[in-house]
Amino acid sequence: MLSFPDVHALTSCLAAADADADTRGWGQPITLLLLHDGAPATDEAQREIRSLEFPLHPHDALADAAGPAALLHHIADELDGPATPYQATLAAIVGMIRVATPNARLLAWAACYRSLQPVDRRLRQARRVDAVDIDGRFYQLTRLHGDDHPVVLVDDTPANDAPPTYRGLVALLAAGVHFTQTRPRVGLRMTSTGRKPRSELDEPIFGVCGPDGASxxxxxxxxxDEVTVTELPSMAGYGEDTSVxxxxxxxxxxxxxIFGWRAKPATWPPLPPHDQP
Incomplete structure (x- = not known):
């Protein structure tokens, strides 16, 4: 279970996401965020909560007029079904998180979207940041257009009348956890020379080691800890191509x-150079 400091830090992270959205203006499409914790600066320090944007296909990003809840359920179905681009995107994000912080926890999903809020018998533009954490706790930040700060709600026990986004985020959280826990790992075979063959592409290249899995x-x-990480906008037109x-x-x-996660093991030990004539 999340501690009170964890809940407070997660709420602060959502407030930072709202502030960031405010700098980009009110015409932005829905944004999904994956929240995780990072390594503390010291043994006594509280673990920092961070958020990463989960990129949407342009068609999905512009289709939120049908309702953010419907979009959340759609992405949950994509993560829970056969191989899809969204599964590759989640695998890339989780891989990047674990490279930086191998023992990080995935804590919550959040959605930042536009809405209308009834105020004094009229509708006003509003932006909401809704989230659900791994304990089922519901967070909602509501900022009316023109206001300096959002109104924050944290509900430890959401009732049946919780907003539709709550159930969509619960479905997304469950699908994401299921995907990350059941991602297949295929063992490597050894060749007659004792080297790992390049044709075995399903075994992860990197593993955690050291105290608390910090390396x-x-x-x-x-x-x-001799790795180089690169991230580039994907040629697919959405998401990113990453390499560790x-x-x-x-x-x-x-x-x-498009192709998802792939491993490219090198030949090791390297083959000796041929003698020159």
């Missing part, structure tokens, strides 16, 4: 919205 170890060559590469042997894990 990242290349399973091909054994290098620890071992600086020592060149093995890499890559992700993209």
């Amino acid at each position: 990242l170890r290349c399973r091909i060559c054994g290098a620890v 590469r071992c600086s020592r042997c060149g093995s890499a894990e890559t992700t993209d919205p």
Whole structure:
């Protein structure tokens, strides 16, 4: 269960997301956020809560007029079904989080969207940031157009009359947890030379090691914390292409919205150079 400081930090992270949305104006489409914790600066410090945007396909980002709840259920179905681009996107995000903080926890999903709020018998534009954490707690920040600060609601036990986004976020949270916990791992076979074959692409290249799993170890060559991470806008037109590469042997894990997660192990030990004539 999340502690009171965790809930407070998560609420502050959502408030920061609302402030960031305010700087971008009121015409923005719906935005999804995945919230996780990071490593504390010291043993006594509270773990920092961070948010990462979960990129939407342009068609989905512009289709929120049908309602944010419907979109949340749609993405939950995509994460819980056969291989889809959204599964590749989630795998990429989780991979990036675990590279930076191997023992990070995925804490909540959030949606930032436009709405209308009845005020004094008339409707006013509003922006909401709704979230559900791993304990089922519901958060809602509502900022009326022209207001300096949002109104914050944190409901530990949401009732049946909770907004439709609550049930959509619960479905998204469950689908995301199921996906990250059941992602298949296929063991590597060894060749007759004792080297790991390049054709085995399903085994992860990197694993955690060290005290509290704070370091990242290349399973091909054994290098620890020698990684290079790159992120580029995907050629698919949405999401990102990512690469985590071992600086020592060149093995890499890559992700993209079309082909998903892939491992590219290098030959190790490297083959000796041929003698020159």
